[in-house]
Amino acid sequence: MQTVEIKLLEWEVQGYTVDVPKYVESNCNSLTFINYGTSVVTVTNIGVVLQPNQSIEIGGNAGEITNQRFFVTFSTGVGLVNNCNVILKRYIGL
Secondary structure (H helix, E strand, O other), rough: OOOOOOOHHHHHEEEEEEEOEEEEEEEEEEEEEEOOOOOOOOEEOOOOEEOOEEEEEOOOOOOOOOOOOEEEEEEEOOOOOOEEEEEEEOOOOO
């Protein structure tokens, strides 16, 4: 019987919070934006609007990555809280 070696892609999950308008650098296979704040989050360059407690996942197929930059902004108003969590799946060693 013949032995077949399978090369697995190793990956890790990274996350951070965005609370001011800024670019999010991707360089990852998939990323998720979660609005945990009370303001409305807009990912402007793809036209996604997230109400509080809404999220969007942007995923790739196995072995794919994107290097796109995503600009995150927030609605303004008295007493609103900006809290957009970003979770990225990044390959290791590529």
